[in-house]
Amino acid sequence: xxxxxxxxxxxxxxxxxxxxxxxxxxxxxxxxxxxxxxxxxxxxxxxxxxxxxxxxxxxxxxxxxxxxxxxxxxxxxxxxxxxxxxxxxxxxxxxxxxxxxxxxxxxxxxxxxxxxxxxxxxxxxxxxxxxxxxxxxxxxxxxxxxxxxxxxxxxxxxxxxxxxxxxxxxxxxxxxxxxxxxxxxxxxxxxxxxxxxxxxxxxxxxxxxxxxxxxxxxxxxxxxxxxxxxxxxxxxxxxxxxxxxxxxxxxxxxxxxxxxxxxxxxxxxxxxxxxxxxxxxxxxxxxxxxxxxxxxxxxxxxxxxxxxxxxxxxxxxxxxxxxxxxxxxxxxxxxxxxxxxxxxxxxxxxxxxxxxxxxxxxxxxxxx
Numbered sequence: 001x002x003x004x005x006x007x008x009x010x011x012x013x014x015x016x017x018x019x020x021x022x023x024x025x026x027x028x029x030x031x032x033x034x035x036x037x038x039x040x041x042x043x044x045x046x047x048x049x050x051x052x053x054x055x056x057x058x059x060x061x062x063x064x065x066x067x068x069x070x071x072x073x074x075x076x077x078x079x080x081x082x083x084x085x086x087x088x089x090x091x092x093x094x095x096x097x098x099x100x101x102x103x104x105x106x107x108x109x110x111x112x113x114x115x116x117x118x119x120x121x122x123x124x125x126x127x128x129x130x131x132x133x134x135x136x137x138x139x140x141x142x143x144x145x146x147x148x149x150x151x152x153x154x155x156x157x158x159x160x161x162x163x164x165x166x167x168x169x170x171x172x173x174x175x176x177x178x179x180x181x182x183x184x185x186x187x188x189x190x191x192x193x194x195x196x197x198x199x200x201x202x203x204x205x206x207x208x209x210x211x212x213x214x215x216x217x218x219x220x221x222x223x224x225x226x227x228x229x230x231x232x233x234x235x236x237x238x239x240x241x242x243x244x245x246x247x248x249x250x251x252x253x254x255x256x257x258x259x260x261x262x263x264x265x266x267x268x269x270x271x272x273x274x275x276x277x278x279x280x281x282x283x284x285x286x287x288x289x290x291x292x293x294x295x296x297x298x299x300x301x302x303x304x305x306x307x308x309x310x311x312x313x314x315x316x317x318x319x320x321x322x323x324x325x326x327x328x329x330x331x332x333x334x335x336x337x338x339x340x341x342x343x344x345x346x347x348x349x350x351x352x353x354x355x356x357x358x359x360x361x362x363x364x365x366x367x368x
Contacts, residue, residue, distance in 0.1 A: 036279040037082035049245035052294040078307025081109030088132040116158035123161040199231030219270035235267035238278040242286040
């Protein structure tokens with residue numbers, strides 16, 4: 001008990017030192033880590049643009065056993081919730097309902113990233129966006145799975161393709177019921193929408209900590225702009241990136257987990273209201289941390305070590321290139337992020353008590 005008290009006091013002091021903002025609508029709890037999560041998969045989805053595959057096989061997002069295993073693995077890793085990719089279609093509505101039911105049963109939190117662009121990256125009609133927001137508010141928002149903050153959280157992906165008037169038209173009618181965040185990529189982009197949204201979540205999966213040497217300071221600048229507007233700031237962190245099979249050119253090496261550790265530390269350095277982990281299962285851009293054939297359980301083990309989650313019961317892995325869980329991942333980060341190690345230690349401290357509570361409610365995984 002004394003150790004926990006010391007940890008709590010140390011965490012509080014460190015958060016004060018880092019200037020963690022008490023922004024409007026922020027949850028009074030340790031900083032959540034939320035993983036972006038995709039429910040678009042059918043068995044045939046795995047035939048296009050994939051170089052890695054899940055250990056669970058070429059699954060469908062309709063499969064409730066898969067959804068449950070994902071949540072249990074995420075809890076073991078110390079992840080607090082999923083940010084679910086969604087827009088109003090019969091298939092995605094049905095899958096979201098299944099996920100919500102499982103999240104409620106397992107005491108897991110959800111948020112939404114609304115896909116405001118179509119397959120060709122063109123903005124959806126503003127009336128469609130507004131209607132989808134109303135549908136989500138009336139059909140899903142009251143569920144306990146979405147009570148992470150004072151109001152359910154919706155990130156609007158693609159706001160850079162909409163004018164401030166269009167954002168106000170779509171988001172304004174639901175902002176008393178939902179927290180609607182932009183997804184702008186820089187301070188100027190966010191500032192043009194200030195007052196029309198409740199904050200910003202930056203989906204930056206392709207940053208390379210070894211070459212983008214100013215990226216940590218960019219996150220701090222964006223955080224400052226959002227917090228000055230009394231908004232929520234969700235900072236990004238990813239394990240790596242490779243979207244060449246879907247038209248991209250950039251590759252960010254995983255470096256045996258060092259990229260993820262470094263990006264988590266940089267995210268924490270920006271005093272976020274949540275960390276947006278990119279991603280649980282974006283296999284087309286190869287940013288996934290879900291256990292896979294190529295990486296085995298490596299990335300949920302790294303997250304467990306960094307975030308303080310209990311040891312995952314994930315026996316049965318048979319990846320062709322699996323890293324041993326006996327490796328000491330530690331808390332080391334790349335030297336390019338000044339002060340990031342101290343902030344990452346703070347993340348471990350503030351989450352320590354939550355790990356103890358989680359041990360009492362998480363049950364063994366489905367493949368035990």
